Amino acid sequence: MNAVKEERPEYEVVRSKRSTADIVLERDGRIVVRAPESVADEQIEKIVDSKLHWIYRNLAEWRDLNSTRILREYKSGExxxxxxxxxxxxxxxxxxxxxxxxxxxxxxxxxxxxxxxxxxxxxxxxxxxxxxxxxxxxxxxxxxxxxxxxxxxxxxxxxxxxxxxxxxxxxxxxxxxxxxxxxxxxxxxxxxxxxxxxxxxxxxxxxxxxxxxxxxxxxxxxxxxxxxxxxxxx
Known part of the structure; x- marks a missing residue:
């Protein structure tokens, strides 16, 4: 039985003068790939694909944590x-x-x-x-x-x-x-x-x-x- 390939999520690429690429899940839930200026888009796609399990696991954790976000009211006693x-x-x-x-x-x-x-x-x-x-x-x-x-x-x-x-x-x-x-x-x-x-x-x-x-x-x-x-x- 063939394994179902996970769909690649949307992500943002930020290139800078760095030597390696890494993937970060930001506080607002965005996936950001920070990569060297010389890395091609195709290579970044491969990097994302290799980390799909990590990405979806951390997205699930992010959703759980943010589901308990505290909404404060501006009234005495809060x-x-x-x-x-x-x-x-x-x-x-x-x-x-x-x-x-x-x-x-x-x-x-x-x-x-x-x-x-x-x-x-x-x-x-x-x-x-x-x-x-x-x-x-x-x-x-x-x-x-x-x-x-x-x-x-x-x-x-x-x-x-x-x-x-x-x-x-x-x-x-x-x-x-x-x-x-x-x-x-x-x-x-x-x-x-x-x-x-x-x-x-x-x-x-x-x-x-x-x-x-x-x-x-x-x-x-x-x-x-x-x-x-x-x-x-x-």
Missing amino acids: GFLYLGRSYRLKLVAEQAEPLLLKNGRFTLRRDLVESGDVELAKAAFREYYVARGYERISKRVEYFAPKVDAKPRGVEVKELGHRWASCSPLGELSFHWKCMMAPQTIIDYIIVHELCHFHHLDHTAAFWNEVDKVMPNYRERKEWLKVNGAGLDV
């Missing part, structure tokens, strides 16, 4: 994450800042919710995480960079879509504001992961060996992010 801990929300009538974290609670200006535009409340959280994230992540990058022997040229915290972090060709690091919802140990893993890309652009054994040198328990942190990443949202 929990919002900061550095891995959940803080209850309290709507307040008057406050100079749109959002503050004080006395063990997030306090959000009530008018941002009563306007009926939930994006105003979401923006308040994003801006809070960006501001606190820049300060905290910059210090941790400064701490880990010498250990990895990397010399980043700058740090930015912003909206990165489906990526937790990225590095520009000029060596400027960017981190997703949602990183600030994770525990500090996970933020440190994301930082070390990105710094190690200064030496290896792909995710070969050599790259993970570099991560292991600085963070021997990185596998636990990587798994935590895989399982809990979908819940890091406002």
Whole structure:
């Protein structure tokens, strides 16, 4: 009896100056093939075909994890994450800042919710995480960079879509504001992961060996992010 050949899923190809090709399942469920500039489309198809079982297994895991995504409401008592801990929300009538974290609670200006535009409340959280994230992540990058022997040229915290972090060709690091919802140990893993890309652009054994040198328990942190990443949202 002949085995049924699995259908090749849709995928995106990103070519860059790298030596090997690898396949990544992004946080939004997209399949991305990162490949050297010289690799032909036909060769990429062969690479995808050789990894079909891995792709479909990880897509199934992604769907399971995202089925439990938390939808938060902007009302008093709702929990919002900061550095891995959940803080209850309290709507307040008057406050100079749109959002503050004080006395063990997030306090959000009530008018941002009563306007009926939930994006105003979401923006308040994003801006809070960006501001606190820049300060905290910059210090941790400064701490880990010498250990990895990397010399980043700058740090930015912003909206990165489906990526937790990225590095520009000029060596400027960017981190997703949602990183600030994770525990500090996970933020440190994301930082070390990105710094190690200064030496290896792909995710070969050599790259993970570099991560292991600085963070021997990185596998636990990587798994935590895989399982809990979908819940890091406002």
